[in-house]
Amino acid sequence: MANSVEIKDLDLNFGSVKVLKQLNLEVAEGEFLVLLGSSGCGKSTLLNCIAGLLDVSDGQIFIKGENVTWAEPSDRGIGMVFQSYALYPQMTVRGNLSFGLKNAKVPKAEIAKRVERVADVLQIEALLDRKPGALSGGQRQRVAIGRALVRDVDVFLFDEPLSNLDAKLRTDLRVELKRLHQKLKNTMIYVTHDQVEAMTLADRISIMKNGLIEQLDTPEMIYAKPCNKYVADFIGSPAMNLFEGQLEGTTFTCSGFNVDVTGYEFATQTRSEAAAWLGIRPEHILTGEAAEGATYTGTAEIDIVEPMGSDTLVWVNFAGQSVRVRTEGQSPLKSGETLTLGFDAARLHLFDHKTEIRL
Amino acid sequence: MANSVEIKDLDLNFGSVKVLKQLNLEVAEGEFLVLLGSSGCGKSTLLNCIAGLLDVSDGQIFIKGENVTWAEPSDRGIGMVFQSYALYPQMTVRGNLSFGLKNAKVPKAEIAKRVERVADVLQIEALLDRKPGALSGGQRQRVAIGRALVRDVDVFLFDEPLSNLDAKLRTDLRVELKRLHQKLKNTMIYVTHDQVEAMTLADRISIMKNGLIEQLDTPEMIYAKPCNKYVADFIGSPAMNLFEGQLEGTTFTCSGFNVDVTGYEFATQTRSEAAAWLGIRPEHILTGEAAEGATYTGTAEIDIVEPMGSDTLVWVNFAGQSVRVRTEGQSPLKSGETLTLGFDAARLHLFDHKTEIRL
Amino acid sequence: MTVPSDPPATTAKRPNRLLKNWMAKLASLPMILTALVVFAGGTAWTVTYSFTGSRMLPRTNWVGFDQYERLWNTDRWIISIKNLGIYGVCSMVLTLVIGFTLAACLDRKIRFESAFRSIFLYPFALSFVVTGLVWQWILNPDFGLQSIVRGWGWESFTFNPLNDPNTVIYGLLIAGLWQGTGLIMCIMLAGLRGIDEDIWKAARVDGIGTVKTYVMVIIPMMRPVFITALVLIASSIIKLYDLVVAQTGGGPGLSSEVPAKYVIEYMFRAQNLGQGFAASTMMLCSVVIILIPWAYLEFGGKKRG
Amino acid sequence: IELEVTHWWTSGGEAAAVAEFADAWNATGNTWVDGAIAGSGSTARPIIISRIIGGDPMAATQLNHGRQAQELIEAGLLLDLTDVAEAGGWADIVNPSSLLDACTLDGKIYCVPVNIHSAQWIWLSHAAYENAGLEIPADWNEFVASAGDLEAAGTLPLAMGQQGWQQNIAFGAITIAVAGLDAWKAVNIDKDADVARGAEYTAAWEAIANARELARASNVQDWNQATNMVITGQAGAQIMGDWAQGEFAVAEQVEGEDYSCLPGLGLNPVLDTGGDAFYFPVNDDPEITGAQKELAALLISPEVQVSFNLAKGSLPVRGDIDMSSANGCMQKGLGILADGGVLPSADIAFSQDSMLQIEDLMAQFWSGDMSAADAQASYAQLIEDAD
Amino acid sequence: MADISTNSAAGPRGPKPKKTFSRGNIFLYGTLIVVSMYYLLPLYVMIVTSLKGMPEIRMGNVFGPPMEITFEPWVKAWSEACTGINCDGLSRGFGNSVRILIPSILLSIAIASINGYALSNWKFKGSETFFTILIIGAFIPYQTMLYPIVIMLREIGLMGSIWGLVLVHTVFGMPILTLLFRNYFTSIPEELFKAARVDGAGFWQIYFQIMLPMALPIFVVAIILQVTGIWNDFLFGVIYTKPATYPMTVQLNNIVNSVQGVKEYNVNMAATLLTGLVPLIIYFASGKLFVRGIAAGAVKG
Numbered sequence A, B: 001m002a003n004s005v006e007i008k009d010l011d012l013n014f015g016s017v018k019v020l021k022q023l024n025l026e027v028a029e030g031e032f033l034v035l036l037g038s039s040g041c042g043k044s045t046l047l048n049c050i051a052g053l054l055d056v057s058d059g060q061i062f063i064k065g066e067n068v069t070w071a072e073p074s075d076r077g078i079g080m081v082f083q084s085y086a087l088y089p090q091m092t093v094r095g096n097l098s099f100g101l102k103n104a105k106v107p108k109a110e111i112a113k114r115v116e117r118v119a120d121v122l123q124i125e126a127l128l129d130r131k132p133g134a135l136s137g138g139q140r141q142r143v144a145i146g147r148a149l150v151r152d153v154d155v156f157l158f159d160e161p162l163s164n165l166d167a168k169l170r171t172d173l174r175v176e177l178k179r180l181h182q183k184l185k186n187t188m189i190y191v192t193h194d195q196v197e198a199m200t201l202a203d204r205i206s207i208m209k210n211g212l213i214e215q216l217d218t219p220e221m222i223y224a225k226p227c228n229k230y231v232a233d234f235i236g237s238p239a240m241n242l243f244e245g246q247l248e249g250t251t252f253t254c255s256g257f258n259v260d261v262t263g264y265e266f267a268t269q270t271r272s273e274a275a276a277w278l279g280i281r282p283e284h285i286l287t288g289e290a291a292e293g294a295t296y297t298g299t300a301e302i303d304i305v306e307p308m309g310s311d312t313l314v315w316v317n318f319a320g321q322s323v324r325v326r327t328e329g330q331s332p333l334k335s336g337e338t339l340t341l342g343f344d345a346a347r348l349h350l351f352d353h354k355t356e357i358r359l
Numbered sequence C: 001m002t003v004p005s006d007p008p009a010t011t012a013k014r015p016n017r018l019l020k021n022w023m024a025k026l027a028s029l030p031m032i033l034t035a036l037v038v039f040a041g042g043t044a045w046t047v048t049y050s051f052t053g054s055r056m057l058p059r060t061n062w063v064g065f066d067q068y069e070r071l072w073n074t075d076r077w078i079i080s081i082k083n084l085g086i087y088g089v090c091s092m093v094l095t096l097v098i099g100f101t102l103a104a105c106l107d108r109k110i111r112f113e114s115a116f117r118s119i120f121l122y123p124f125a126l127s128f129v130v131t132g133l134v135w136q137w138i139l140n141p142d143f144g145l146q147s148i149v150r151g152w153g154w155e156s157f158t159f160n161p162l163n164d165p166n167t168v169i170y171g172l173l174i175a176g177l178w179q180g181t182g183l184i185m186c187i188m189l190a191g192l193r194g195i196d197e198d199i200w201k202a203a204r205v206d207g208i209g210t211v212k213t214y215v216m217v218i219i220p221m222m223r224p225v226f227i228t229a230l231v232l233i234a235s236s237i238i239k240l241y242d243l244v245v246a247q248t249g250g251g252p253g254l255s256s257e258v259p260a261k262y263v264i265e266y267m268f269r270a271q272n273l274g275q276g277f278a279a280s281t282m283m284l285c286s287v288v289i290i291l292i293p294w295a296y297l298e299f300g301g302k303k304r305g
Numbered sequence D: 001i002e003l004e005v006t007h008w009w010t011s012g013g014e015a016a017a018v019a020e021f022a023d024a025w026n027a028t029g030n031t032w033v034d035g036a037i038a039g040s041g042s043t044a045r046p047i048i049i050s051r052i053i054g055g056d057p058m059a060a061t062q063l064n065h066g067r068q069a070q071e072l073i074e075a076g077l078l079l080d081l082t083d084v085a086e087a088g089g090w091a092d093i094v095n096p097s098s099l100l101d102a103c104t105l106d107g108k109i110y111c112v113p114v115n116i117h118s119a120q121w122i123w124l125s126h127a128a129y130e131n132a133g134l135e136i137p138a139d140w141n142e143f144v145a146s147a148g149d150l151e152a153a154g155t156l157p158l159a160m161g162q163q164g165w166q167q168n169i170a171f172g173a174i175t176i177a178v179a180g181l182d183a184w185k186a187v188n189i190d191k192d193a194d195v196a197r198g199a200e201y202t203a204a205w206e207a208i209a210n211a212r213e214l215a216r217a218s219n220v221q222d223w224n225q226a227t228n229m230v231i232t233g234q235a236g237a238q239i240m241g242d243w244a245q246g247e248f249a250v251a252e253q254v255e256g257e258d259y260s261c262l263p264g265l266g267l268n269p270v271l272d273t274g275g276d277a278f279y280f281p282v283n284d285d286p287e288i289t290g291a292q293k294e295l296a297a298l299l300i301s302p303e304v305q306v307s308f309n310l311a312k313g314s315l316p317v318r319g320d321i322d323m324s325s326a327n328g329c330m331q332k333g334l335g336i337l338a339d340g341g342v343l344p345s346a347d348i349a350f351s352q353d354s355m356l357q358i359e360d361l362m363a364q365f366w367s368g369d370m371s372a373a374d375a376q377a378s379y380a381q382l383i384e385d386a387d
Numbered sequence E: 001m002a003d004i005s006t007n008s009a010a011g012p013r014g015p016k017p018k019k020t021f022s023r024g025n026i027f028l029y030g031t032l033i034v035v036s037m038y039y040l041l042p043l044y045v046m047i048v049t050s051l052k053g054m055p056e057i058r059m060g061n062v063f064g065p066p067m068e069i070t071f072e073p074w075v076k077a078w079s080e081a082c083t084g085i086n087c088d089g090l091s092r093g094f095g096n097s098v099r100i101l102i103p104s105i106l107l108s109i110a111i112a113s114i115n116g117y118a119l120s121n122w123k124f125k126g127s128e129t130f131f132t133i134l135i136i137g138a139f140i141p142y143q144t145m146l147y148p149i150v151i152m153l154r155e156i157g158l159m160g161s162i163w164g165l166v167l168v169h170t171v172f173g174m175p176i177l178t179l180l181f182r183n184y185f186t187s188i189p190e191e192l193f194k195a196a197r198v199d200g201a202g203f204w205q206i207y208f209q210i211m212l213p214m215a216l217p218i219f220v221v222a223i224i225l226q227v228t229g230i231w232n233d234f235l236f237g238v239i240y241t242k243p244a245t246y247p248m249t250v251q252l253n254n255i256v257n258s259v260q261g262v263k264e265y266n267v268n269m270a271a272t273l274l275t276g277l278v279p280l281i282i283y284f285a286s287g288k289l290f291v292r293g294i295a296a297g298a299v300k301g
């Protein structure tokens, strides 16, 4: 599979601020890559560089094997969708869709055909003669996607396209996007800071922090084997519980408990006697009877119970800190009661204390 | 338990637009009531009426048994927290906290004491001499809460206090709020359109639609026994799957399947031969082996699989529509495969087709 | 995944920096020329010739700082500066106070808002010549306000600001405010409309009175608006000329002279360009002194995206 | 041929006078395009000079002659009229010859003097004096003596427009009357600061300080408004140049019946000989240049001089024409001219720069409470620095 | 429990009764009305005076309504008042003013809007510097620039023509207008611009097809400011043109400043009103748009 987008040693500075630092990225043909990261980490900047909307300070960008580092945005074979839709407010939907084609001097008949096709794909035929102001948020974003689609490009760039929508619409459009990708099989690069979107949409997720890529892997791997503490903490909602302690041989000791981590798949050779972090996801903490046979079993006082309908989040005081536990369904637990907890060694995560890299 | 807030036959019109219509509400002492509803349904309006920031068109408002319909906001014994924080930007945090008290001519020593106490409760001691501009969103909202707290009032009103925060902070502050309520035991009325907040925080949730209260009940009841189709559809994410069909005796028939609803707890006397809606939550659809023994078992083609880390959302084509199924953990299902589904009669919801009221 | 990671041989050249966005640069040419040739060039020219003894025509007979020395030894210049100082401070304060008060009144959801707004704004549509003329007339003691009030029976009423050297500057002020406050009110009103509703609500819940809320909360929040207004007022104050000429002609005596008038008269009536240029250079200096803090506040503090 | 002529003659009498020029020019088959700019010279002068410098000049323009135009001439921007002057024999006919000298630079003539204005006049209102039951004063001293009674009768003794140049005219007239001619010449022509500090001038300044009190209640700005106060009898007198006559004429007042005029304030019957002149900016178009010269000759021609000066109330620049139709004031002026009681005009004596400084001092003095001694000291300093 | 509230159910109900004449309201409207009088007084005086005959004016009372309404001053101001030997009032200047106004507005707004657009969306090295110089230029008293401009106009050969004047208006209108447009265009989401770039639109296409149609409010403000400024301009109009093309204000100045004996106040006022009519109409007509435009372009600065 050829690389659709390839970024080499990309540097980007705003004045003296280095936003992207020697960034390398390869996106395969037809891949759905999600850039995930906290606010200000440089996701949009990277996307803008790929689109040619920002001049890179150093490095090269290839799209479909061609060096486009200095090409105009419109010549790069990309389409882009923005968080704020960025529809041209004074043009009708049809005008919005055909603006780029008109600029490219595509024949009229061809424009009409393409607009029809896209409108059909996105089911916005009925809206073609309205102006963006007369559309709902979801419809607007659909038109914005259509505007990228109609240009028949190889690579789609999305900058948080769903952030402005309410929860319900977000879910719907997310599914539509996924369906669209399955149908079109274009390369898509998608920026978000919503984990659910990242997890559900991506073929691969690239987790960014301060202009660097921390981990680039499939959603499953990122969830199951975060490569460092940052990624572990970042992915998963509610976030992973982390305990600070000592790893001695195969035993992790911290102020409140110790647990035998023999069942843990070490990524590297274990160093004994090292300060380390132990992480466990709220949904992987066993409770009640299930906890009995676990690698480690203990008890904790329940602080807060948050019923969420389909499951319940319980905050317990354990090992001197507030620990999140997620239990299935609606649970009869009450604040102040005692809960039995169990950790399964296979579900643990261990990170070096200093480098924060997965052990 | 006395009613802390009582609203009688409240009407509110903006010109000719009736926003609240003969609304009645009673909030018990120490209760955490969440007003939930889609945008524009009148939640903020109701809250503003309670606070005295809007003049009611008709009806009465009692706080602690006193008729405050015409009282000034500051005399009602309420504190209010806004989505946009609404901090006074040019005053320090201390200034923000003490401004109202100074104005009420509270003695200096008393002010200092109260500010200290609140700062301690909210852990913002270190921020007291900063200005809001130098605070993060979460810190700002904490100060805004502090400003309400410091006034030592009986009723707290929150208007979407967490909407402007990012996901992680939202979760943290949500828990803090819950803890605060457990500690202070004040009456709190909380507006949101985020279900998770509503479910986790509320003692009771009031679901509003077009200025009317649709259902007022505990989170568990609202989730388990939504009183009508609107509430059923509104609560739960992803939303409940709804099928349109006919209820004949104890059998529900629709275009794709029919299911015996004998195990269903009818709320009212069953009318046979009525058009009805059948609803089932994605997390209540049984899959694979578990589905075998269910009231109804069928198969469906998988459309899209969305792994979300701790669980997986599967979209299947079933009975002519796209049906959401939520399965535990990371599932090996793939798009295009066939999935066995099972419905459990006890987990179903039935609504009258015309009135949309729960059967 | 096998990735053909050998970079394609055709490494695109970085395009010439100057030619990048050349169309934008071309389109900005009028602005660049104006900035460089007219404003920077004209200013430099003026400053340069202020060091010459030019009379009617610009000449390069250098005289060093003579013109400045003479300038600061001239009573009229000192009076002009003082007048501008008094007028400037009063006008600045009063324009802001009145502009803000009116805007605040209009912002209180009143009836006939647009009528009031038009009334306050319309003088801005008139030229200073008109303003000066009308007020000169209204303030005329023989048939203006004074005679009316006397006509009502208050015989000892005296209101004759324009003919008294000590008060003439306030006579100018009355007219200047009449014309200038409308625009400031408009700007303030726009600023008030931009204030978050919730701040008002928070203040009401805190039990803070309306006036106190304005003073303690709203005004500090409108700092950028006040800065914009301040800059506008300052620029019009420094340019103050037409009004004086139309209303008082600088009189009685020299009691309402202003620097801009000094510049004009020395350039054209006295035909002493060097002196006029020296005076205008001093004015430019004061502009720069005003502008630097403003530019710092506007552009230095925060970076725009 | 259309010639555009700029000037700042817009008051009633002035406009009537310009109309005489225009009619005469139009009568030759050409067209007079009037470029009047109201206000005083300070409004008009930058406009005129800008246009000349800007290379888009008018065909002819009014300027006070004197030193105003010198730099323009040096820059080669004004048309040399020597040939016209020689053809017309201006050197012989222009009286006094100082007028032509003011137009001459390096032996070449660059302007056409069109009239003589003198500033040393006091105009007295008969109506005001009759109301107060007083005799009409015959000179400045009598006027000062009568002022108290005039004031008692509710009449303003001295009308004074609150502008520096008017006050300066009054100053000049009073110094000639009080300090005497020699002192005046020493100061104004020789720029002798010691004389300006001397006793004669002290007396003059005291007289001025007195006059200031007489004019205290005068709160008009423009000179013709002040004149109007004299015309209507609101004020007893005004010190103003002979152009005030035009206003009396427009108001249909008769010299000797309704008003009186005293040249040199009735004490020292001398007149300065300032006046107006027309300049002709250089033009590329030879046709226009020809017409400019034609106009120059026309302006000084006898008939035009008569009609113009009668309308404007000024004296003609040629001694060889019949002005018998002029009124009494003008006849007085002509008489003084003929007697040679001629002084150079301030326009010629001082640069505009010095003039403005002096006027500023006057404005300051007349409107405030500056003592005569302080004013005299400042004045002497200005004379010392003057050029 | 419930009885507490039932007992007090007799208390206040429904909307809070509002006193129409509350102290606050009296103060508020009182202030507004008093201030309005201050603002309206001159207009009233102008109108009333312009409708009086001279005899009535000499009698004194400027504030009294005319006993006998006459439109003669208006006629005179429009078509008869003299300056020098021309007695055609303001009528001649009106046409000139319009002829000057229209191209000046078009050119100055066109250039300023392009500047603002380039400054907000197409920043290049030094663009902010030029802009800063421009803004400082807004503070320079015009009069001090007269000479340099005369020289510049002479060099490009536009001295004395209407186009020279148009150019001058464009130059001096540029700082404030550019600031307005720049602030406005900066407030338009950058994404829109980026989307257009991706769509292959160039500098002018984005300007004409995307930005221009969105800029109506700020155009209103710009037009209003320019109409006021250019229409009321006297200095440039008189210096950079010639008598044949003098704008109305020059005629106004001539009428007002040519004192012929007593000042004809009624004619002056009529002339003044006539001259101010165009901007006045625009102000009264534009109303809300102006505030909105100011909010969009000035306040965000």
Ligand SMILES: Nc1ncnc2c1ncn2[C@@H]1O[C@H](COP(=O)(O)OP(=O)(O)OP(=O)(O)O)[C@@H](O)[C@H]1O
Pocket: A014, A017, A019, A037, A038, A039, A040, A041, A042, A043, A044, A045, A046, A193, C305
């Ligand atoms: N024009 C600019 N000038 C200077 N700094 C900038 C500019 N644009 C962005 N930055 C900085 O670059 C960094 C990365 O910005 P970027 O917009 O790429 O973040 P992001 O990851 O997209 O964040 P978000 O999730 O909030 O959109 C930020 O720290 C930001 O402050």
Ligand SMILES: Nc1ncnc2c1ncn2[C@@H]1O[C@H](COP(=O)(O)OP(=O)(O)OP(=O)(O)O)[C@@H](O)[C@H]1O
Pocket: B014, B017, B019, B037, B038, B039, B040, B041, B042, B043, B044, B045, B046, B193
């Ligand atoms: N000042 C007003 N004038 C007229 N209508 C108003 C006003 N304020 C609110 N409304 C209308 O009242 C209705 C309810 O508004 P409200 O702000 O209470 O909604 P909400 O439930 O808080 O919505 P959101 O979740 O978006 O905050 C809306 O339809 C709104 O358009």
Ligand SMILES: [Mg+2]
Pocket: A043, A044, A045, A159
């Ligand atoms: Mg971003």
Ligand SMILES: [Mg+2]
Pocket: B043, B044, B045, B159
């Ligand atoms: Mg709301």
